[in-house]
Amino acid sequence: MRRNWLISIVLAVSIFGLCISLQSSSADQINLQNTLDKHTILQVQAYWDPIADSALDLPDYTPKHAALFKNLSPAHPNREYEADAFKTFFPNKPVAVGNVWELDPNKIIPFLHQFHSGATAEMHINPGAWRSSAHGREVISGMESDGAFACLRALSAGYVEIAFRIHAEFLLDKEARAYFTPAQFTGRLILNRKDGTIREFRLYLPPRNTNVDINAFGGADMVFVPRMELIGQNIDDQHDIVWETSMTEAGAKSALEAAFYKFSEIERLPIEAAVAYAQEKNRPIHLLLTWGVFDDESC
Incomplete structure (x- = not known):
């Protein structure tokens, strides 16, 4: 009897502890469904700078290229x-800070139509893919890098910040096979939880060099566009926000990158550290030189 009594106590304590754990985990999550006031309206401005530089001068190759780009x-x-x-941009289930969820890129395309009517979520080339023939037909294999993902970056009693990353492109002219493919669109959305309004919305092309891939008439180039951005702000909601729970912007960026590219989970070292590590472990270094980068759509 005593043994059964002890077992009952242990089971009761274990179940109680599990309940406390589940409640704690649930308390860290937030459900963003039905938080927006249906009457919310936000004015969004669009900016799109001209191409400032190119690797191969494709935009100036012929008058037809110039007319396109x-x-x-x-x-x-x-x-x-x-x-x-x-x-x-909202998750369809409760999430905690740091959680990543997939977005429907086709529902984001209407925002990109503010830039150009040729916006599409279907990438014309799958970067990292290779072509082969199987059973008499062409097969394209490789990394899937299209789509869109979001991450809950920060949370307070009154506000939520969602970071996101989108891969999409613009078909400028079908006959010329002219495409404008940004490296990525990234951005954030800040929601006022109390009022159900959007405090800030920003979607932009990161302004690093060679941040767009262009194609036309069978040719390709990498170009630099200083600014390509959608931005909207609620001018009546500009007081400071003190985040109670958050992850760094760099952490959110890494989490979103990992959602697109599995290889981003591999630890990367500066060349000096890699050489030192190889010497320590008596391992060879395999060097792969590429023209462009792996972790976005610019090449």
């Missing part, structure tokens, strides 16, 4: 968005 600008410099448009 030299005069790009937003189709709609200003556009108004209602609440439903922003719901596409």
Whole structure:
């Protein structure tokens, strides 16, 4: 009897502890469904700078190339968005800071139409892919790098910040096979939980060199666009936010990158550290030199 009594106590304590653990885990999560006021409206401005530099001068190769690439600008410099448009960035289940979820890229494309009507979530080339023939038909294999993901970066009693990353491109001219493929679009959305309004929305092309891949008439080039951005702010909501739980912007960036590219989980070292590590372990170094980068769509 005493043994059974002890077992009962242990089981009761274990179950109680499990309940406390589950409650704690649940308390760290937030459900963002039905948090937006359906009457929310946000004005969003679009900016699209001309190509400032290119690796192979493709934009100036012929007058036809120049006509395609030299005069790009937003189709709609200003556009108004209602609440439903922003719901596409929200998770469909409770999440905690650091959680990543997949977005429907086709529901984000309407935002990119503010730049150009040829915006599409279907990438015309799958980077890292290779072509082969199987059973009489061409097969494309390789890394899947299209799509969109979001991450809960920060949380307070009154606000939520969602970071996101999107891979998409623009078909400028079908006959010319002209594509404008940004390395990525990244950004953030800050939601006022109390008012159900959008405090800030920003979607932009990171401004590093060779941040866009262009194609036309069978040729390709990597170019630099200083600014390509959508931005909207609620001017009536500008006081400071004190985040109670958050991850760094660098941490959110890494989490989103890992959602696209499995290889990003591999530890990377500066060349000096790699040489020292190889010497310590008596291992060879395999060097792979590439023209461009692996972790975005710019090449």
